[in-house]
Amino acid sequence: MKRDLHGSDESLEVVPLRHYGRWIAAAAAIAALVGLVGSLAKNDNLRWTVVGDYLFAGLIFDGLATTLWLTVAAMALGLGLGTVIAVMRLSSSPILYGMSSLFVWAFRGTPLLVQIIFWGYAAALYSQIKIGVPFTDITFVSWDTNSVLTPTVAALLALGLNEAAYASEIVRAGIQSVDPGQAEAGHSLGMRPALTMRRIVLPQAMRVIIPPMGNETINMLKMTALVSIIGAHDLMSNIQEVYAQNYQVIPMLVVASLWYLALVSLLSIPQAWLERRYGRGTTRSQSSSVIQRMLGSASTTLARRTKKEAGR
Numbered sequence: 001m002k003r004d005l006h007g008s009d010e011s012l013e014v015v016p017l018r019h020y021g022r023w024i025a026a027a028a029a030i031a032a033l034v035g036l037v038g039s040l041a042k043n044d045n046l047r048w049t050v051v052g053d054y055l056f057a058g059l060i061f062d063g064l065a066t067t068l069w070l071t072v073a074a075m076a077l078g079l080g081l082g083t084v085i086a087v088m089r090l091s092s093s094p095i096l097y098g099m100s101s102l103f104v105w106a107f108r109g110t111p112l113l114v115q116i117i118f119w120g121y122a123a124a125l126y127s128q129i130k131i132g133v134p135f136t137d138i139t140f141v142s143w144d145t146n147s148v149l150t151p152t153v154a155a156l157l158a159l160g161l162n163e164a165a166y167a168s169e170i171v172r173a174g175i176q177s178v179d180p181g182q183a184e185a186g187h188s189l190g191m192r193p194a195l196t197m198r199r200i201v202l203p204q205a206m207r208v209i210i211p212p213m214g215n216e217t218i219n220m221l222k223m224t225a226l227v228s229i230i231g232a233h234d235l236m237s238n239i240q241e242v243y244a245q246n247y248q249v250i251p252m253l254v255v256a257s258l259w260y261l262a263l264v265s266l267l268s269i270p271q272a273w274l275e276r277r278y279g280r281g282t283t284r285s286q287s288s289s290v291i292q293r294m295l296g297s298a299s300t301t302l303a304r305r306t307k308k309e310a311g312r
Contacts (some may be wrong), residue, residue: 013189050251054242055258063235064259071221073156077189078163085168087197088174107165113183120230155227164219170212174205202243207278214271218264235259
């Protein structure tokens with residue numbers, strides 16, 4: 001509202017800023033996406049009939065079960081061991097700190113593919129796994145290495161131990177993000193250090209731990225494809241067995257990609273829920289999805305138009 005020279009009120013119409021560059025960029029992106037999708041849909045080399053035949057095949061579901069099992073088991077092993085290593089790295093004991101630092105240095109400093117191959121062919125280094133008195137010939141029990149370290153077990157050890165090195169750094173950063181006064185308050189109440197860590201520090205550190213750990217879980221799901229090099233019968237291993245017989249490499253890779261995309265999309269739902277749960281009261285605004293932002297923008301535009309027409 002503004003007042004003219006005669007003292008009368010004159011309505012001031014507010015015109016929102018036009019972002020023509022955004023609309024042009026959005027139109028160009030949509031046109032490129034439509035062109036790409038149309039090109040893939042009409043490409044005969046993709047053999048969509050082959051994709052449809054194997055998308056829900058029993059062999060594919062067997063590989064999916066192994067992939068999901070490896071993901072869950074490796075993340076459980078990595079998170080549990082990583083938490084222990086993180087606490088060891090924060091310990092005042094130089095021995096515990098040194099051993100945990102050595103573990104992180106070794107498993108984080110070598111490629112995951114090398115570690116998978118190493119565990120898969122560990123029998124070449126030790127033909128038997130023995131438990132006995134060190135530096136003597138006394139052996140209580142022994143097993144054949146190949147019978148113990150099956151491809152699936154070797155894949156689990158490689159993925160879990162590698163994840164533990166990264167998870168330890170994530171957990172350590174989360175613990176260090178908590179104010180030291182919180183632990184001091186727990187100690188002043190007579191709580192033991194272990195109880196203080198479990199009941200006071202770790203719950204507050206989850207706000208920092210959850211987002212990167214969720215990304216690590218999604219990354220672990222995709223990294224299970226590497227265990228196909230030792231024949232662990234995961235999704236990618238079974239896909240390779242199929243296209244080694246029918247020579248339909250691209251269609252079978254499309255099948256694998258569709259399933260990985262579906263699983264990653266499902267994992268993103270609990271990750272977003274956990275981030276909102278542990279981030280309550282700590283962020284100014286909760287992150288919204290693309291659809292929510294589009295609906296919010298549309299509702300804002302509609303409200304402006306309704307207000308403008310009512311003013312007329």
